[in-house]
Amino acid sequence: MSKPIHQLMFIGGQLVVLLVVVLASIATGEANIPISQTPEIVRSGEGTEYFILTQIRLPRIILAFAVGGALSLSGTILQGVFRNPLVEPYTLGISGGAAFGVALAIVGGLHLTGHGYMLPLAGFSGAAVTIFMVGILGFLRGGADITRMLLIGVMISFVASSSMMFLMSVTTAENLHGIIFWIMGSLDEPNHHLIKVATITSIIGLAGSYLFVNQLNALQLGKNKATHLGINTTLSVRILFIVASLLTGVCVSVAGVIGFVGLAVPHIIRLMTGGDHRLLLVSSFLGGSIFLIACDILARTVISPNELPIGVITGIIGGFVFMIVLNKSRIQKEHHGK
Amino acid sequence: MANNYLALNSISCGYGKSFNLNGISLSVARGAFAGIIGPNGSGKTTLFKGISGILPIKKGSICLSGVPLESMKLREKARKMAVVSQFPEGTDMTVQDYVLLGRLPHRNAFNFLESARDKVLARKYMRLTGIYHYREKQMSQLSGGEQQLAAIAQALTQEPELLLLDEPTSHLDINHQMQMLNLIQSLNKELNLTVLMIIHDLNLAAEYCDQLILINDGKIYTQGTPAEVLTFQNIEAVYNAVVIAQTNPLSGKPVIFPVSGNILKTHRTDINNHHKTMTDNRLFNQSNNNHKQ
Numbered sequence: 001m002s003k004p005i006h007q008l009m010f011i012g013g014q015l016v017v018l019l020v021v022v023l024a025s026i027a028t029g030e031a032n033i034p035i036s037q038t039p040e041i042v043r044s045g046e047g048t049e050y051f052i053l054t055q056i057r058l059p060r061i062i063l064a065f066a067v068g069g070a071l072s073l074s075g076t077i078l079q080g081v082f083r084n085p086l087v088e089p090y091t092l093g094i095s096g097g098a099a100f101g102v103a104l105a106i107v108g109g110l111h112l113t114g115h116g117y118m119l120p121l122a123g124f125s126g127a128a129v130t131i132f133m134v135g136i137l138g139f140l141r142g143g144a145d146i147t148r149m150l151l152i153g154v155m156i157s158f159v160a161s162s163s164m165m166f167l168m169s170v171t172t173a174e175n176l177h178g179i180i181f182w183i184m185g186s187l188d189e190p191n192h193h194l195i196k197v198a199t200i201t202s203i204i205g206l207a208g209s210y211l212f213v214n215q216l217n218a219l220q221l222g223k224n225k226a227t228h229l230g231i232n233t234t235l236s237v238r239i240l241f242i243v244a245s246l247l248t249g250v251c252v253s254v255a256g257v258i259g260f261v262g263l264a265v266p267h268i269i270r271l272m273t274g275g276d277h278r279l280l281l282v283s284s285f286l287g288g289s290i291f292l293i294a295c296d297i298l299a300r301t302v303i304s305p306n307e308l309p310i311g312v313i314t315g316i317i318g319g320f321v322f323m324i325v326l327n328k329s330r331i332q333k334e335h336h337g338k
Numbered sequence: 339m340a341n342n343y344l345a346l347n348s349i350s351c352g353y354g355k356s357f358n359l360n361g362i363s364l365s366v367a368r369g370a371f372a373g374i375i376g377p378n379g380s381g382k383t384t385l386f387k388g389i390s391g392i393l394p395i396k397k398g399s400i401c402l403s404g405v406p407l408e409s410m411k412l413r414e415k416a417r418k419m420a421v422v423s424q425f426p427e428g429t430d431m432t433v434q435d436y437v438l439l440g441r442l443p444h445r446n447a448f449n450f451l452e453s454a455r456d457k458v459l460a461r462k463y464m465r466l467t468g469i470y471h472y473r474e475k476q477m478s479q480l481s482g483g484e485q486q487l488a489a490i491a492q493a494l495t496q497e498p499e500l501l502l503l504d505e506p507t508s509h510l511d512i513n514h515q516m517q518m519l520n521l522i523q524s525l526n527k528e529l530n531l532t533v534l535m536i537i538h539d540l541n542l543a544a545e546y547c548d549q550l551i552l553i554n555d556g557k558i559y560t561q562g563t564p565a566e567v568l569t570f571q572n573i574e575a576v577y578n579a580v581v582i583a584q585t586n587p588l589s590g591k592p593v594i595f596p597v598s599g600n601i602l603k604t605h606r607t608d609i610n611n612h613h614k615t616m617t618d619n620r621l622f623n624q625s626n627n628n629h630k631q
Contacts, residue, residue: 213450214450220429221427224423227390227392228416228419228421229440230412230416230417232412270430274430274431274476276431
């Protein structure tokens with residue numbers, strides 16, 4: 001079978017799985033709405049059940065789709081650029097910066113104003129400052145030195161999280177609760193404008209990074225080899241870094257810190273599909289969406305009617321799935337080797 | 339000088355201010371098979387990086403068929419010059435995908451799909467380098483030598499005019515070393531590919547190259563045919579090693595024999611006599627040649 005057909009089939013399979021988790025997620029929740037009745041309810045256009053479906057469950061699914069996809073895409077881009085499977089969106093200090101921004105806003109009482117835009121804005125500002133600092137310090141010496149940027153990101157992450165802990169240790173119990181709640185991440189976003197922003201950003205991010213898919217593939221051979229293949233590596237690395245950072249910044253500011261999607265999902269998808277980014281970018285976006293929607297179903301049902309923070313589920317499930325997949329792939333490789 | 343394909347005009351380059359290649363001038367004719375030799379740390383790799391565009395050239399210029407490299411776009415350069423480095427990357431890409439990346443400089447930057455011709459070329463050069471049956475394997479599953487063959491296949495799909503190789507035989511046994519160099523030799527002859535490679539092994543360098551450039555301390559010590567460059571005097575001066583240089587009876591190319599410390603102690607006179615004969619022969623040959631002219 002030729003390769004493009006193989007790739008399309010993989011993406012087709014993912015779309016089917018995505019449809020299944022979306023339907024499951026629509027049918028899951030406190031109010032018992034059977035999936036067979038949903039077309040009718042949607043058509044009727046009124047009533048509590050209509051409201052629950054279109055104003056509570058659907059926005060949540062869309063947000064999970066966008067955030068899961070964007071985080072996973074961002075992880076794929078960064079792992080590709082840095083050629084290091086341990087890099088994820090948060091390694092570069094973006095989540096630390098965002099969390100610090102939010103903590104600062106909460107301690108300063110800004111969250112009481114601004115119609116719920118204040119915390120996302122503070123989170124995004126924190127993320128943007130971090131991106132800016134990593135970018136400036138990393139790009140300072142002309143050619144974007146990849147290892148240097150990674151180290152700078154890790155250091156900024158430390159500084160940001162320590163500063164945040166400082167704020168947490170001197171503030172009131174109420175603020176502390178607000179900060180912790182935000183850090184744990186949540187897909188419960190009442191502001192539909194923010195959901196729109198996240199969705200549009202993630203789709204644009206996917207399209208934008210796809211324009212650099214040749215460059216990403218060439219960068220897998222190292223910066224020097226990519227240069228020898230006629231790629232302007234410095235420019236490509238910078239653009240890809242900025243795209244990944246913006247995606248992460250928007251996700252963090254809307255949904256808080258949802259760990260592990262950006263680390264584990266790209267890695268698992270890569271083990272399944274191989275290293276061709278023409279497939280990898282799309283399939284890890286879809287993989288991230290599927291993963292986060294599925295995790296959200298669990299977060300809402302495990303201790304129903306209460307809800308677990310989504311980060312708890314992604315961390316636990318993601319961690320175990322990751323270890324199982326890694327172990328399997330090692331066994332397979334050993335078989336191939338012999 | 340019309341057939342000077344690659345020309346370096348007194349270039350200087352290096353890392354920051356620490357180490358510089360100074361005033362390197364050399365030219366390689368179209369279709370030549372040239373080798374860069376020199377001791378560890380002499381600047382071979384710096385020169386290689388300068389030519390391949392990884393290190394900036396601080397002074398002087400490099401021209402390909404008379405066109406300065408700095409006036410070319412990266413993609414344009416990549417269509418003329420392909421580079422095979424010492425350690426190709428063992429990625430999780432399949433060999434086929436890896437080789438196909440060699441077509442990138444020929445495609446529009448935003449064109450993601452390989453054309454039928456791209457695939458034909460990749461297949462052709464995978465067959466030529468003998469890695470076609472590994473094409474579905476991941477690069478990381480290949481041995482070092484096979485990865486290097488894949489890197490050469492990738493370089494060939496770039497359809498370059500000049501092939502730069504950094505020690506293509508460094509981690510191969512004698513059989514694979516010769517297979518590799520025979521392959522490069524046949525590419526050089528059949529595709530009229532100009533080859534410039536760094537090579538450590540002086541005997542292999544002598545046997546395969548028709549032009550050698552001996553580098554020492556960031557400068558060209560001497561250059562010319564293998565017989566001109568690989569004399570015991572040059573090797574003693576540059577490598578600080580005592581050797582005996584003789585001639586391969588089949589190819590007429592020089593062969594270098596190392597002289598170990600023990601032999602040096604016990605046979606000093608023999609070696610001196612040998613060196614003297616070699617020098618006399620050389621002078622004799624030279625004067626003969628002069629007479630002929």
